[in-house]
Amino acid sequence: MNTRAARAGILAVILTLVLAPLYWLVSTSLKSNQEITQARTLYPNAPTLDNYIRLFHEKEFAAYLSNSLVVTIASVSIALVLGTLGAYAIARFRLPFMLERKAVLFLLTMRIVPPVVILIPVFLLMLKLNLLDSWWGLIITYTAFNVTFCVWMMESFFREVPVDLEEAAMVDGNSRFAAFYRITLPLVAPGLAATAIFAVIVTINEFMFSLVLTATPAAMTMPRGTATLIGRIDTDWASMAAAGIVGALPVVIFSLLVQRHLVRGLTMGAVK
Secondary structure: OHHHHHHHHHHHHHHHHHHHHHHHHHHHHOOOHHHHHHHOOOOOOOOOOHHHHHHHHOOOHHHHHHHHHHHHHHHHHHHHHHHHHHHHHHHHOOOHHHHHHHHHHHHHHHHHOOHHHHHHHHHHHHHHOOOOOOHHHHHHHHHHHHHHHHHHHHHHHHHOOOHHHHHHHHHOOOOHHHHHHHHHHHHOHHHHHHHHHHHHHHHHOOOHHHHHHOOOOOOOOHHHHHHOOEOOOOEOHHHHHHHHHHHHHHHHHHHHHOHHHHHHHHHOOOOO
């Protein structure tokens, strides 16, 4: 009984720590700026949706939202295709001097390099290509970062699939690509979903490259657009809170749609 009570207490503390910031964000988004800065109550005295209405009618947040969705969907989709094919090649084919393993290490090293290190070279490259303040400039940049992550994640999932399944399919007359598409890819679908969610979260929350590569609402993403709510004199805290809620919805919806595959993907290979 004591053990059960202790577990319930620990769970309550964890839920409080997790849900308290979310409650504070929702509560703040329903307050006026005057109430936020002066009253500082734990709940809105006069709940209002004016912050959300102002966000879309006066702050051009609809453009920021659509830019983020387009850039995220495009870059993550391209990265998943390229990364999945690259991961499959590394997992299935052997190169002299174990170059396939070194390739994985190289890709992982490139992924953990701080983005600020290559910020100026990327800016100069996009300037040379005339892709500043455009969707394509962000898509190319984010795809380059996501491909390395997708290869690193998917390579371990492909190694969990027995080669015998593909060989049996090829004996039945399938080509290697057909065996990959019909047999292997469906089996690693949970890992693909998990990789996609992590890539979406990283991409849709990215701020630094969006700050440097975009300058107008035509290409600004949600994090970059939300930063415009911080003025020189004051900050529109209510609109920022509303922007945080709206910005989190795409990731939450996507996670709910693929949650069944996500759980399997995160535990894939954990139990032999």
